[in-house]
Amino acid sequence: MAGSLERQNKDLSSLNQDYAVKYGFHDPVDYFHKGAKGINHEVVEMISRMKKEPKWMTEKRHEALDIFYSKPTPTWGDTKILSEIDYDNIYYFMKPIEQQQNSWDDVPEYIKKTFDRLGIPEAEKSFLGGVSAQYESEVVYHSMREDLKKLGIIFLDMDSGLREHEELVHQYFGTVIPSTDNKYAALNTAVWSGGSFIYVPPGVEVKVPLQAYFRINAENMGQFERTLIIADKESRVHYIEGCTAPVYSTDSLHSAVVEVRAEESSYIRYTTIQNWSRNIYNLVTKRASVYKNATVEWVDGNLGSRLTMKYPCIQLLGEGARGEILSVAFAGVDQHQDAGAKVIHAAPRTSSRITSKSVSKDNGRASYRGLVKIHKNAEGSKVSVECDALLIGSDARSDTYPTMEIDSEKVRVEHEARVSKVAEEQLFYLTSRGLSEDEARLLIVNGFMEPFTKELPLEYAVELNRLIELEMEGSIG
Amino acid sequence: MNTKATMIQNSEYTISDISPELMRGPQWLRDLRNKAREDFNQAPLPRRGLHLWRYTDPGKFMYELNDASDTTYGDNYDVVEKIERHHVDEGTLAGLVTDLGGREIKRYGTEALAEKGVIIMPLSEAIEKQHDLVEKYLYQAISSQTGKFEAMNGALWNDGIFVYVPNGQVIEQPLHLLREAGMENSATFPRLLVVVGKNAGLTLVDEYGGGSMDEDKGISFVNGAVEIFGLAESKVRYVSLQRQTSATNSYLTHRAQIEQGASMLTIPLVFGGSLCKQNFGVRLNGAGAHSDIYGLLFGSMRQHFDNHTLHHHAHGSTSSNIDFKVVLKDRAQSAYTGLIRIENGARNCEAYQENRNLLLNPGTKAQTIPELEILNEDVSCSHGATLGSIDQESLFYLQARGIAKNEAVRMIVSGFVTTTLNRVPVDLRERIETFVAQRLEGI
Numbered sequence: 001m002a003g004s005l006e007r008q009n010k011d012l013s014s015l016n017q018d019y020a021v022k023y024g025f026h027d028p029v030d031y032f033h034k035g036a037k038g039i040n041h042e043v044v045e046m047i048s049r050m051k052k053e054p055k056w057m058t059e060k061r062h063e064a065l066d067i068f069y070s071k072p073t074p075t076w077g078d079t080k081i082l083s084e085i086d087y088d089n090i091y092y093f094m095k096p097i098e099q100q101q102n103s104w105d106d107v108p109e110y111i112k113k114t115f116d117r118l119g120i121p122e123a124e125k126s127f128l129g130g131v132s133a134q135y136e137s138e139v140v141y142h143s144m145r146e147d148l149k150k151l152g153i154i155f156l157d158m159d160s161g162l163r164e165h166e167e168l169v170h171q172y173f174g175t176v177i178p179s180t181d182n183k184y185a186a187l188n189t190a191v192w193s194g195g196s197f198i199y200v201p202p203g204v205e206v207k208v209p210l211q212a213y214f215r216i217n218a219e220n221m222g223q224f225e226r227t228l229i230i231a232d233k234e235s236r237v238h239y240i241e242g243c244t245a246p247v248y249s250t251d252s253l254h255s256a257v258v259e260v261r262a263e264e265s266s267y268i269r270y271t272t273i274q275n276w277s278r279n280i281y282n283l284v285t286k287r288a289s290v291y292k293n294a295t296v297e298w299v300d301g302n303l304g305s306r307l308t309m310k311y312p313c314i315q316l317l318g319e320g321a322r323g324e325i326l327s328v329a330f331a332g333v334d335q336h337q338d339a340g341a342k343v344i345h346a347a348p349r350t351s352s353r354i355t356s357k358s359v360s361k362d363n364g365r366a367s368y369r370g371l372v373k374i375h376k377n378a379e380g381s382k383v384s385v386e387c388d389a390l391l392i393g394s395d396a397r398s399d400t401y402p403t404m405e406i407d408s409e410k411v412r413v414e415h416e417a418r419v420s421k422v423a424e425e426q427l428f429y430l431t432s433r434g435l436s437e438d439e440a441r442l443l444i445v446n447g448f449m450e451p452f453t454k455e456l457p458l459e460y461a462v463e464l465n466r467l468i469e470l471e472m473e474g475s476i477g
Numbered sequence: 478m479n480t481k482a483t484m485i486q487n488s489e490y491t492i493s494d495i496s497p498e499l500m501r502g503p504q505w506l507r508d509l510r511n512k513a514r515e516d517f518n519q520a521p522l523p524r525r526g527l528h529l530w531r532y533t534d535p536g537k538f539m540y541e542l543n544d545a546s547d548t549t550y551g552d553n554y555d556v557v558e559k560i561e562r563h564h565v566d567e568g569t570l571a572g573l574v575t576d577l578g579g580r581e582i583k584r585y586g587t588e589a590l591a592e593k594g595v596i597i598m599p600l601s602e603a604i605e606k607q608h609d610l611v612e613k614y615l616y617q618a619i620s621s622q623t624g625k626f627e628a629m630n631g632a633l634w635n636d637g638i639f640v641y642v643p644n645g646q647v648i649e650q651p652l653h654l655l656r657e658a659g660m661e662n663s664a665t666f667p668r669l670l671v672v673v674g675k676n677a678g679l680t681l682v683d684e685y686g687g688g689s690m691d692e693d694k695g696i697s698f699v700n701g702a703v704e705i706f707g708l709a710e711s712k713v714r715y716v717s718l719q720r721q722t723s724a725t726n727s728y729l730t731h732r733a734q735i736e737q738g739a740s741m742l743t744i745p746l747v748f749g750g751s752l753c754k755q756n757f758g759v760r761l762n763g764a765g766a767h768s769d770i771y772g773l774l775f776g777s778m779r780q781h782f783d784n785h786t787l788h789h790h791a792h793g794s795t796s797s798n799i800d801f802k803v804v805l806k807d808r809a810q811s812a813y814t815g816l817i818r819i820e821n822g823a824r825n826c827e828a829y830q831e832n833r834n835l836l837l838n839p840g841t842k843a844q845t846i847p848e849l850e851i852l853n854e855d856v857s858c859s860h861g862a863t864l865g866s867i868d869q870e871s872l873f874y875l876q877a878r879g880i881a882k883n884e885a886v887r888m889i890v891s892g893f894v895t896t897t898l899n900r901v902p903v904d905l906r907e908r909i910e911t912f913v914a915q916r917l918e919g920i
Contacts, residue, residue, distance in 0.1 A: 075527065376839075391854035395821065400849035403531075406864045409836040413864040415847065421854040 019247060019304075024277055025117070026217050026246035027110040031136075033095035037220065038088040041065060044190050047093045051159055051193075054166060057173075064179035064189035071183040074309075077369070078336050081307040085281055090222040090253055092191045094136040100157065102143050111140050114215060129208035130155045134225060135215050137193035148206065153237075154199040155210050158226045161197025168199060172228055176259035176287050176315075184283040188224045188257040195225035195256065200235040200266075209238040209271075209457060214254075216245035216280070222253040229259070231266035231294075238269045240457070244304070245277045251306065253281045260288035262296045264318065269297040273460060275467070276304035278335060284310040292318030292347075299455050302329040302337050303467055311369060313342035316350035316378075323352040328452040330468065331364030331396075340369035340401075341385075345378035345411075356387040357452060359445060360396035361472075367399040372406075372413060379410040387417035390448055392441070392472075442472045490539050491518040492632055499635060502604045505612060513621035513631030520625040532812035532844055533754050533783040538626055538728045540664055540698050549660045550577060551687055551722070560908075561653050562586075569904040571650035571680075572597060577657050578665035579635035587652075595648065596641040600670060603639035610641060614672055618704040618732035618760075626728050630666045630702045637668030640681070647678035647712075651902045657687035658721055662695035669703045673711040680714040682905055688725030688750070696751070699727040707735035709763060714742040716901060717757070720912065721749040723778065729755045737763025737792075744900060745801075747774040747782060748912050758787035761795035761823075772801035773897040773909075776809030776841075777916050786815040786830075793824040793855075802897055803834040804890055805841035806916065812844040817860065821852040830860035835867065835893055837886070837920065887917045 033050065035043060044065050048058040073082050101107045107115075115133050130144035132155070139157030148155070154165060162169045179189040196212045216223050231237055245252060254276060262268045268288065276282055282305035288296040298312035314323030329337035343352040358366035368387045389398040400417045422444050430440035445468055446453075453461045492514045500507055522539070523530045564570040565586035572587035574597060582599040590597060596607060603611050621628035638654055656667050673679045689697035699721065707713045713733070721727055727750045735741045741759055759768040770786050788797040803811045817828045834843040847860040867889050875885035894913055901909055 379839075389849075389851070391851065391856070394824075394853050394855070396854050397821075398849065398851045400860070401846065402848075402862075403844070403846045404862060404864060405842075405844045406834070406836070407842050409839045409841055409866045411865055413862075415845075415860075415862040417847070417849060417860050419849055419851045419856060419858040421856070 019277060022117075023244035023275070024247035027114060029096060029110060029217060031094050031096055032098050033093070035091060035093050037091055039065070039090070039092050039191065043092050047191060047193060050095070053162065056170065057162065060174065060179070061190050064186045067179045068183060068186035068190055071186060073183060077309050077338050078307050081281070081336060084251070085253060089250070090220055091218065092222050092224070093193060094218055094221060095138050096135045097140055100139055100160070101141050104141065107141050111135055114217070115141070115213065129206060130210040132157055132196055132212040133215070134194040134212065136217060136221055136223065139194050145208075151204050152201040153204060153206060154197065156197045158195040158197045158228065159193065161228070165197070165199070168230070169197065169228065172230060172259070172261060176261060176289050177257050177285050182285060184255045185257050185285045188226060188255050188285070191222070192224045192226035192257065195227040196229070196239070197227070198229040198237065198239060200231045200237045202233040202235060205236040206238065209240050211240040211242070214241065214243040216252055216254065219248045220250055220252055222255070225256045227256065227258040229268060229270070230261045231263060231268045233263045234265045236267040238271070240271045240460070242273045242275065244275055245280055247277045248279055251279045251281060254284070256284045258284070258286040260286075260296060262288060262290045262294035264292045264294060266294045268295070269299065271299040271456065271460075272301060273464065274302045274304055274308065278304065278306050280305045282308040282310065286310065287313040287315065288323070289315050289317055290321040290323055293320040294318065295322040295324070297324040298326070298341070299452070300325070300327045300339070301452060301464065302327070302339050306334065307336045307338065309338045311340040311342050311371075313344070314352060315344045315346060316352065317346050319347050319349055321347060321350045325354045326452055326455060327354070327356045328449060329358040329366045331358070331360045331366040333362045333364060336365045336367070338367045338369060340367070342371040343373070343383065345374040345381045345383070348378055349380040350378060351382040353383075354385040355451060357449060358388070358398060359390045359392065359448070360398050361392040363393070363395040365397040365399070367401065368417070370402040372402070372404045372415070374406045374408050374411050374413065376407045378408050381408070381411045383411070383413045385415040388448070389417070389419040390445065391419065391421045438472070442469055445472055492629075495632060499633065502601070503608070506604060509616055509621070510632055513628045516621035517625060517628035517632055520628060523625060529785055529814060533752070533781070537726055537752055538698070538700065538754070550657050551660055551690070554657050554687060557686060558655060561655060564653070564904050569650060571648050571652045573653045573655065574638055575655045575657070576638055576667060578659050578663070579637060579667060582636060582638060590648065593646050594643040595646060596639065597652070598639055600637040600639045600668060607639065607641065610672065611639065611670065614704065614706055615670055618706070618734055619702045619730055623730065626700055627702060627730050630668060630700045634666040634668040634702070637670065640669075640671045640679070642673045642677040642679045644674035644708075645676045646674065648680065651680040651682050651904060653682045653684065655684050655686065658685065658697050658699045658725060659687065660697060661689040661691060661724070663689070664698040664700070667699065667701040671705040671713075673705070673707050673713050675708045676710045677708070678712040680902055682716045682718065682902060684718040684720065685727070685729070685749070686720050688722035690722045690724055692724040692751070696724045696726055697722070699725060699729070701727070701729040703729070703731040705731075705733035705741070707733065707739040707741050709736045710738040711735070712740050714902070716744040716746065716905060718746045718905070718909075719749045719753060719755070721753070723751055725750045726752040727754070731755070731757045733759045734762055735759065735766045735768065738765040739763065740767045741769070742900070743768070743770045744897070745770070745772040745784065746901070746909055747772065747784065750780065752781045754783040756785040756787070758789065759797070760789040760791055761797065763792050764794040766792065766795045768797045770799045770801065771897050771900050773894055774801070774803045774811055775913055775916050776803070776805045776811055777807045778809065779807070780809045782809070782811040784811070784813050788817045788828055788830075790817075790819040790823045790826045790828065793822065793826065795823065796827040797829070799830040800897065801832045802894060803832070803843060804837065804893065805834070805843060806837040806920070808840045810842040814846040814848065815860070816848040816850065817858060818850040819852060819856050819858065824853055824855040826855070827857045829858070832862040833893075834864040835890065836865065837867065837890070883920045886920050890917060
């Protein structure tokens with residue numbers, strides 16, 4: 001380990017530099033379609049027309065735009081950074097190529113190079129059942145293993161999903177997260193493009209993860225992917241998403257909506273590794289409806305972005321439903337990770353667990369914002385919430401804002417939170433065994449993050465550990 | 478006091494002018510009252526749903542005031558006064574101060590304290606006799622900028638109580654303040670200013686009683702402000718007892734500031750009122766300062782409680798601890814929001830917070846928001862919250878030993894509240910235990 005650290009120290013002096021090398025590049029691109037900046041009903045009309053969408057979707061978009069206009073910017077969270085967003089200086093729709101490809105060879109060279117550098121084809125070969133790669137507004141590459149197709153599993157980008165399975169999309173689109181939910185969900189509904197559409201038929205188990213990779217390339221690009229996952233009765237699926245963007249001097253907006261529906265006795269795990277560059281506003285609404293005896297797990301890692309406001313939500317709507325949210329946040333220089341979790345218990349004997357881990361370093365700020373709501377009819381429900389925050393550096397900030405609303409008496413709700421710095425005893429113990437203070441600190445932070453990393457597929461865990469290693473470099477003092 | 482309330486809720490209400498009776502005293506005080514009036518008029522009504530107002534309608538604390546008849550007081554007041562005067566005679570209390578809605582403030586048994594240099598008097602009197610002290614501290618912990626309702630008190634308080642303990646003087650027995658709200662269709666604005674000198678010590682029991690018993694005849698409205706200053710190395714114990722009657726809307730803000738090496742113990746005991754919103758805050762201003770808050774709330778019928786605690790670590794090497802317990806039965810509702818804030822410059826702080834909620838039957842509602850804002854790394858901080866019914870296994874265990882179910886429930890609740898009761902000054906403990914026992918009857 002000592003050797004690897006020395007090597008890294010030689011190679012890289014800070015994470016930002018590494019981010020620029022690894023993910024921060026951008027391609028000079030001739031876009032197939034690049035609209036004008038700014039948002040209005042014409043832009044919405046244009047997006048819908050280019051996608052040749054059915055009328056109901058066009059109407060939904062226009063309706064959502066009016067809701068977006070009518071809703072005020074949130075008065076909570078990081079209002080200072082939110083107020084900096086200039087909606088008129090954002091491209092709402094960019095189409096990089098005319099047609100989506102499902103063979104890697106047919107993907108244009110510059111995009112292929114991008115995803116090659118990000119390691120996507122490598123990952124696909126080694127452990128994924130299907131891959132979707134979104135570049136700006138549209139999915140440019142999509143493939144799924146033949147054997148999975150034969151099982152009746154649908155894994156498409158959202159646009160193709162709407163074209164090929166209009167009935168399903170019409171039935172479920174906006175039912176978990178209506179446009180009226182919040183300002184950013186309304187914006188997404190108005191200008192959504194790309195994202196994943198997944199349907200798993202009854203009793204089918206998707207044994208290998210399905211993955212989507214989101215990439216913003218252009219400056220001032222807004223990415224608004226829309227994802228809908230439906231797991232039918234007794235099915236199982238694991239979906240992974242990752243995201244990166246180039247480092248520009250002006251800021252971009254990413255505002256996704258993810259709707260998840262777990263029918264009776266099904267199981268969905270949704271893993272996110274958010275590693276946007278530090279000039280992205282990441283405002284995401286994620287919610288799952290969980291029915292009788294079904295389980296949904298959000299595994300949510302937030303490392304990048306300038307501001308993230310994201311609170312994956314689980315609504316337990318059927319008896320015996322179960323939810324788990326495992327969330328980690330790493331807030332470095334000038335970053336604010338305002339992440340959290342929400343669980344709504346609306347059926348008897350439902351259970352949920354929230355585990356939140358955050359590291360604030362330098363002047364970074366990590367906030368946990370959570371809601372636990374137990375409705376009157378949810379007797380016999382159990383909730384446990386655990387928040388752990390680690391502070392590194394004298395200007396680091398950590399906040400905890402959990403809300404618990406309990407309307408039923410026969411329940412058990414437990415909440416615990418801790419905030420501390422790296423313990424002197426632990427450092428002393430490790431340094432007295434020959435580790436440098438840097439190495440000792442890294443080891444402690446890795447240990448702190450372990451409940452999260454061990455839930456990731458091996459390749460991601462390795463990647464995450466390396467990211468943390470880079471973040472922790474030169475953190476002594 | 479001639480300014481009285483008619484019980485018209487009006488969110489647009491503004492205070493047009495302050496009656497000449499209140500506009501007395503030195504210029505600075507009149508200026509501050511006027512500023513409070515302006516700040517009240519200018520501050521918008523807190524938006525519902527926002528922090529601290531998520532569960533309570535601020536409109537419920539807005540009353541239009543006009544001149545009305547004198548406030549009247551309930552019979553039960555005489556009984557309580559008698560008991561406390563007996564405690565003074567017995568020597569278990571250092572003294573008793575009664576405050577009838579700021580109209581009439583009386584002292585009992587405080588002569589011995591006066592000999593030690595302890596000053597206990599109506600604020601109106603203190604403004605004349607202890608002018609410099611009052612000017613230095615009044616409105617310093619709770620100003621008209623603190624909030625709309627704090628400004629309301631700042632403009633309209635009639636008279637209050639002033640307590641000053643000189644440097645080095647330690648008062649062993651508790652000093653009891655008995656503050657009576659008016660009956661139906663009344664509004665009272667109690668105010669308390671306490672300054673405890675260096676190396677001095679004081680135990681204060683601040684009891685809020687009275688109020689309207691019949692909603693149809695009109696409710697009673699109380700808006701109180703308590704400012705406490707603990708100078709270096711002082712020790713303050715403060716018990717706030719809320720036992721107002723069933724048709725009383727009460728809003729109370731309590732702010733303490735403690736300096737280097739000082740310690741403060743705050744015990745909010747919350748039993749009364751129909752709608753009761755209270756805010757207990759301690760600011761730790763000097764190294765070695767330590768604050769404990771041990772709260773106990775027992776709600777029944779349709780009572781609605783909204784409590785907030787704040788531990789504000791403004792200086793390094795300070796520590797704090799909160800244990801706030803809630804028991805609810807019938808259709809009672811409790812919201813608790815507890816914030817621990819540690820400033821960037823406040824290194825080496827420790828802060829802990831616990832909020833436990835026991836729900837005795839269906840129909841009760843509880844909300845808890847234990848918050849942390851930590852702005853530097855040299856801290857050790859944690860909070861925990863639990864909500865739930867009585868542990869069924871414990872209940873089963875007791876029943877299996879031949880104890881009837883309702884008796885078993887009483888035993889478990891008693892056990893739940895015991896640790897808090899043990900911190901209550903002895904003279905008060907018996908009465909608190911009676912409150913708890915009364916609410917447990919009929920389970």
